[in-house]
Amino acid sequence: MLLLLAPAAGAQQSLQWNAPAGATVRPTDAALVGLARQLLDGSDAVHLTPVQRSQSLLVAGQYAQASAAITALMHALRSEGNESQAQRWTPYLLMAKAGNPAEPGFDRAYAAAFAAWFAALDDVSALKTHYWFSTNLPAAQAKLDAALATYAGSASLTHEQALDLIRQAAFVATFRVTSRLAPDLIRADEDRRFEIDDSVRIPAMEGVVLSAHVARPRRSAAPPPAAMLFTIYTDPARNRTQAALAAAHGYVGVVVDARGKRLGTGTAAPYETEGVDAAAAVDWISQQPWTDGRVVMYGGSYSGFAAWAAAKHAPPALKAIAPYVAAIPGLGLPMENNVFLSANYAWPFYVANNRLLDNDTYNQRERWDALTERWYTSGRPYRQIDQVDGTPNRWLQRWLAHPDYDAYWQAMVPYGDDFSRIRIPVLSITGYYDDGQISALHYFREHYRHLPDADHRLLIGPYDHFGTQANVKAMELRGYSVDPIAQFDTDAITFQWFDHVLNGAPLPPLLADRVNYQLMGANRWEHAPSLQAAGGGMTTFHLSRERAGTEYRLIETPTAPAGVLTQAVNFADRNSSRHSYYPWPILRAGPPDDGGLSFVSAPFDQPMDMVGPFGGDLKIRINKRDVDLTVTLYEWQKDGKVMQLSYYVGRASYAADMTSRHLLTPGQWTQVPLQRTRMTGRRIAKGSRLLVVVDVLKDAEHQVNHGTGKDVSDESVADAGAPLSIDWSTDSILRIPLRAVAE
Missing domain, CATH: 2.60.120.260 (Galactose-binding domain-like)
Incomplete structure (x- = not known):
């Protein structure tokens, strides 16, 4: 969100800058207000883009005009088909509608504007709009402070410098408000729409108990099917929202934490117990009165792997899976075609060090980036790479003991004839530039090799590992300009397909055949009955x-x-x-x-x-x-x-x-x-x-x-x-x- 839209090139007029070196917050804010008003009133005002004008009006304190400008901007974005771009401006709009944050009554005005805005949104749109109310405010503030320090003592700024400061100032001002007021308002909006239990416990194998978030739509006339996502990424706020998103699509949303995570028991064991645990969770969910007994599984990367791991055990209530960029341990990571790679070296620390996520360790990017080169230049055996780092990596050592794709790996996901017993519909989604595409494609090929009449659809296009899972695809990927038609919403297509499989809804046109691929350079989607035919x-x-x-x-x-x-x-x-x-x-x-x-x-x-x-x-x-x-x-x-x-x-x-x-x-x-x-x-x-x-x-x-x-x-x-x-x-x-x- 810090980037938003890049400033357009304009005339190079100089603007007065009146914040002296060492200025306190108040004179700095006053200087920013003055800068914004110069942009709006100067000779170059006509060259301001709608984005720049909206930001300048906010910083200038001209809230009524800002509200009108942002409303027009959001309308224009929607008319161009950029719904997500429009949604991200909602925090700015609500602040503008509420007026000056320093005035008495602002909090009430903001709450009223929030309630009125979200009352008009359906559940899916509301949840996707909620997403844009969170950010890393300290990082944004630090970036603005650094920019202000750069210009301290300057008598003037260039047009581009001024626009950049105003962009950052508008962002920080908006999210100072949202960080203070939005969390409670968002929670109230969720509670109005869904019944959410964050403390569900599910009995699994070997006496282990798993924890889960369960979200149920309040307006459901009869118990709906359950959509389950099994994850080792224990982020309670994110996973609560994910469960609610499934509920917004008309399902009971269930996000299950892996063994040893959050409120569960047992010890985290990445890849080793997901099959039996996820299958047990499917069985338990199917017996609850708040669902109709049918369960589907979905999710990306690890969660996609978990869906396949459950399918290996064929729980009767599992009716379909939609795995995206699904991993195959031992084939795609931590080794590919029997070559161990270091891209996921720090991952076990991240997911298995504690009951949530070890962000402090995982985010030591300089450490991990330097480690591989330190090991390489040392000439030491790969088995000693954790000695080079100085912290034992017991999961890596466990995996290195299995250089063959042997029974250890084969037990984790369907292997060989296991695929012939997976007779439920499958939707695999991956990308041409997904690091784990080899795994997703292997699932697809093996399923048809062992079960020629399998109901398995592949959706693939110019996306990387994270872009495939995103609801809004990046249109510039590592220097390649993606065809406009490649844009689609992964969550939306998943639940449209589930509706088709479970309830007979129309098949999404994007999934017209077994192989559905975006033909790069032709700006078109193509469909074929097999990889060979494609x-x-x-x-x-x-x-x-x-x-x-x-x-x-x-x-x-x-x-x-x-x-x-x-x-x-x-x-x-x-x-x-x-x-x-x-x-x-x-x-x-x-x-x-x-x-x-x-x-x-x-x-x-x-x-x-x-x-x-x-x-x-x-x-x-x-x-x-x-x-x-x-x-x-x-x-x-x-x-x-x-x-x-x-x-x-x-x-x-x-x-x-x-x-x-x-x-x-x-x-x-x-x-x-x-x-x-x-x-x-x-x-x-x-x-x-x-x-x-x-x-x-x-x-x-x-x-x-x-x-x-x-x-x-x-x-x-x-x-x-x-x-x-x-x-x-x-x-x-x-x-x-x-x-x-x-x-």
Whole structure:
């Protein structure tokens, strides 16, 4: 909210600034009022945007005019389809309606304005508007204080400086009021709409008791179904609101805390007990008089995993699940394709250190950001990374004991034939740039592999892990401008789909088929009965030794005889890293130049749609017993810009079977199948080329596989030995889901 809308460029008039150095709050506030009035009365007033005018009127104390201006701004935003943008202005509007906070009677006026405004809103709109009344006021105040200190003693400010100060001042003034008055008003509004019990206790397995928030709609004529979200993220205020949001959609909202959290008993055990505990919660909920006996589960990331974990145990009352960006422990995190990664290193401390959330530890970003580099440069075994940090990470150590995708991991979510017994409808939502997409896609593929007539829909588009779960999607993602049509509300589509499954409501058009994907670059949604149908067939490409500028050619007809490209990687050198596959930024100015072997296709002579995950077989020969590999796909556009489309990272010894390690034989050719890759959906423009980068994984964010054949967690820089020599055969192939688009 601090950002709101960026100030528009205007004339560069100077404005008087009358707050002397060391000024107290009162003269500073007076100076801000004077500054706002100069903006409103000066020659450049005509150039103020509606946002800037609204902020200036508030700071100037012209509350009636501010109310009218904000009302007009909200109307304009709604007419453009920006409902969420309009809702976020409600705190400003109510303050303007109430008048001067320093005047007697302001609190009563504010409460009256609040009550009148929310009386006109339905339950869903009210809850989504409640969200905009909370912020980190101390941080906002500190930022404003720092800006004021910067200008202390100045006689004048530029137009841009003035607008920035007024923006911050309007924000702080508004949320000084909301932080004082809104919490009680919001709680009263919730109580008017819902019956909420924050202290429900649910008996689970082994004598464990789970705590829960339960929200029931007051205006329900008959007991409705229950919508359950199971979470280890124990934030009582947020989870209470989440339960209420389900109630706003006509369900009994139940947010269940994981074992050992909040008011529950037992000990937190991330990933290990969610299946039995969530299934027990479903059974208990179904027997309560306030529900009709049907339960659905939903939620993102960990909560999506928990929905699948419950489905593994098939509680009879569970009628549907809607998991988004759902994790698979042991496949997507804390390891991916058997390579342990450090992105979630601090997560166990966050969720398992206490009965709520250990924000103090988790928010030590400098500590966690520095840790991986400290470990990497130390050369110590990955198993000792917590010794480098200085605090034991017992959950990491527990996970490192299972480098295979073995029975430990398999017990957590459906595995193999378990999928054939999941006959309830499923809605999976994920993003092309979701870190955990590999897990979400694996659930989808395995469900159909073991149950061809499964009722499972996939919804996917240009979102990252958090954006997929958000009700308002970011329209600028890591340098890529998202197509406008990609915008949708995750909560809304979830409950619309539940209404369809349980009550026969119309199927949301966005979910028209099994595979529903936003085609980037075409500003359209497409629908297909399967991933294969969405892709329209695979085009086979081969590596080659032929040059295309500084890259090698990626060709459709293999060369004969096969050629060899050789790389050398020195694992003893901890002052360098290899090609970074991670999509940040998504759109960059030019091709990467960080050590990988790059292969580029001929320009496409017509637009091409790339939809689905890629595959292939890499033929390699190394002088060691194992290696971790990366493959990254890009669109190299005519203007020179490069857009990342998909990637793969994995350990060669597990590529064929993630449950059992099969070491390579030094000096012998090995086929490495590319499985469990990521999906994209992109219209590649005419004249663009496909760019593929293959490389050896070596960086601070992952284990370093030195190739000895020992457990990689126990290898140190002392095991580096001679540099890795890797030969890439041009017999290697990549299968890319491409189909031509008629112009």
